[in-house]
Amino acid sequence: MAVRKPPITTREYWAPGHAACAGCGCAASLKLATKAFSEAMEEKYGDPNAFAVAQATGCMEVVSAVFPYTAWKAPWIHVAFENAGAVASGVEAAWKKLGRKGKILAIGGDGGTADIGMQALSGMLERWHNVVYLMYDNEAYMNTGIQRSSSTPYGAWTTTSPPGKYSIGEDKPKKWVALIAAAHRIPYVATASVANPYDYIRKMKKAAKVDGPAFVQVQCTCVPGWRVPPEKSIEVTRLAIETGVWPLFEIENGDFHNIKIQPPGGGAKVTREGGKIVAIEFKKPIEEYLKLQGRFKHLFKQPEAIDVMREQIKAMWKVLGVEVTLPKPEE
Amino acid sequence: MAESPFKAEIERVQKEYSEKMTPGAIVYIPGSSVVNKTGSWRVFMPEFNRDKCTRCYLCYIYCPEPSIYIDEEGYPVFDYDYCKGCGICANECPVGAITMVRETK
Ligand SMILES: Cc1ncc(C[n+]2csc(CCOP(=O)(O)OP(=O)(O)O)c2C)c(N)n1
Ligand code: SF4
Ligand code: SF4
Ligand code: SF4
Ligand SMILES: [Mg+2]
Numbered sequence: 001m002a003v004r005k006p007p008i009t010t011r012e013y014w015a016p017g018h019a020a021c022a023g024c025g026c027a028a029s030l031k032l033a034t035k036a037f038s039e040a041m042e043e044k045y046g047d048p049n050a051f052a053v054a055q056a057t058g059c060m061e062v063v064s065a066v067f068p069y070t071a072w073k074a075p076w077i078h079v080a081f082e083n084a085g086a087v088a089s090g091v092e093a094a095w096k097k098l099g100r101k102g103k104i105l106a107i108g109g110d111g112g113t114a115d116i117g118m119q120a121l122s123g124m125l126e127r128w129h130n131v132v133y134l135m136y137d138n139e140a141y142m143n144t145g146i147q148r149s150s151s152t153p154y155g156a157w158t159t160t161s162p163p164g165k166y167s168i169g170e171d172k173p174k175k176w177v178a179l180i181a182a183a184h185r186i187p188y189v190a191t192a193s194v195a196n197p198y199d200y201i202r203k204m205k206k207a208a209k210v211d212g213p214a215f216v217q218v219q220c221t222c223v224p225g226w227r228v229p230p231e232k233s234i235e236v237t238r239l240a241i242e243t244g245v246w247p248l249f250e251i252e253n254g255d256f257h258n259i260k261i262q263p264p265g266g267g268a269k270v271t272r273e274g275g276k277i278v279a280i281e282f283k284k285p286i287e288e289y290l291k292l293q294g295r296f297k298h299l300f301k302q303p304e305a306i307d308v309m310r311e312q313i314k315a316m317w318k319v320l321g322v323e324v325t326l327p328k329p330e331e
Numbered sequence: 332m333a334e335s336p337f338k339a340e341i342e343r344v345q346k347e348y349s350e351k352m353t354p355g356a357i358v359y360i361p362g363s364s365v366v367n368k369t370g371s372w373r374v375f376m377p378e379f380n381r382d383k384c385t386r387c388y389l390c391y392i393y394c395p396e397p398s399i400y401i402d403e404e405g406y407p408v409f410d411y412d413y414c415k416g417c418g419i420c421a422n423e424c425p426v427g428a429i430t431m432v433r434e435t436k
Contacts, residue, residue: 010401015361016396072362197389233419234393
């Protein structure tokens with residue numbers, strides 16, 4: 001039998017022995033991101049190692065850097081919670097001065113990006129640093145015990161958005177950081193998911209290869225934070241795509257009129273006009289995504305909240321230029 | 332697996348980081364986390380059936396550790412020194428070539 005080869009380099013920049021929970025989707029997201037980055041650097045500069053990482057505090061930084069050990073096999077700098085964008089900018093400027101070829105990878109969680117690191121990120125994008133900013137979005141402050149962030153979705157339980165008699169859990173819609181990044185009119189912005197690894201790898205490579213700043217937001221599961229069984233970690237993010245909760249798209253040069261949408265799969269019916277996706281009829285109800293997760297369990301007793309969620313999802317797709325229909329579960 | 336692919340690295344870390352504090356507190360050995368054998372966390376263990384495997388590499392792509400490598404013939408190899416037994420590989424394998432079984436030790 002012919003020898004087959006994996007679709008991605010077998011070089012590893014993320015070593016085992018790190019302390020992430022079993023089934024951590026974010027650990028998988030960083031492993032793939034660095035592999036893709038390395039391939040891109042090899043293709044662009046002939047050097048697979050032509051990159052350095054600046055990583056904000058958060059789960060993925062804490063679990064990969066338990067002193068005196070490190071899971072990283074790439075040059076790596078620990079950064080405070082709020083300033084991955086600023087430090088990556090500095091490293092990039094230094095590389096430029098040294099005449100060094102390559103690209104910098106900045107990594108932050110949703111708290112470190114959507115909340116406290118927003119200003120550093122905006123500055124980095126606006127100054128046009130040659131950096132890819134990867135926001136791994138597990139939708140709350142997981143490392144400090146599951147507090148809500150501005151990227152926590154509507155209806156979710158967190159320790160600071162507890163549902164109860166007077167509360168449905170998180171009561172504000174999720175902030176769309178990818179759209180804010182795109183408003184800087186940078187060359188490349190994308191959303192991605194570990195559950196669609198080929199799409200994710202392609203986007204990371206594209207981000208790594210463009211000249212100038214790029215931003216990628218990847219949704220990834222936190223096992224205790226979402227209250228899912230570890231083996232369902234990937235499956236649940238796949239359902240986010242297939243039910244319409246998590247849109248996969250790309251925006252180049254801030255061109256909001258030409259947002260490239262990736263078909264969601266899961267039997268969804270996609271309508272195109274002139275090559276562009278203009279409508280999607282989803283077949284799987286969002287309940288299929290919600291019911292796998294303990295963080296949404298209470299919503300099944302408050303079904304009006306799920307309808308609110310559906311309206312928010314439709315509104316979000318509308319901003320992306322797509323009319324969607326979302327089914328209700330069959331009785 | 333016959334021998335850990337990280338044998339040399341582990342020996343180096345154990346020798347040079349023996350005091351738990353490196354000179355200048357510098358972390359200079361890349362991937363030194365391999366001294367932490369996270370396989371001890373495991374409750375369920377992925378059992379691999381090579382005959383069923385189509386070498387689609389999904390398990391390899393998704394494993395968060397990573398504790399799945401690829402052998403010379405292109406098949407996945409499981410490193411039980413690090414596998415935490417999350418079950419993602421078994422859940423995602425499209426042909427059921429991986430089964431989770433309870434640890435016996
Ligand atoms: C200025 C500052 N405030 C608070 C903290 C404590 N802290 C460390 S990680 C973290 C949450 C990180 O959340 P996120 O960025 O979403 O990453 P996650 O842990 O979810 O992966 C907080 C609040 C800190 N390190 N610095
Ligand atoms: S708490 Fe969540 S994000 Fe952090 S390591 Fe565990 S699963 Fe991953
Ligand atoms: S059970 Fe989890 S940690 Fe172990 S090999 Fe499978 S995916 Fe990797
Ligand atoms: S997912 Fe299953 S079929 Fe695919 S490579 Fe792994 S064991 Fe083989
Ligand atoms: Mg987070």
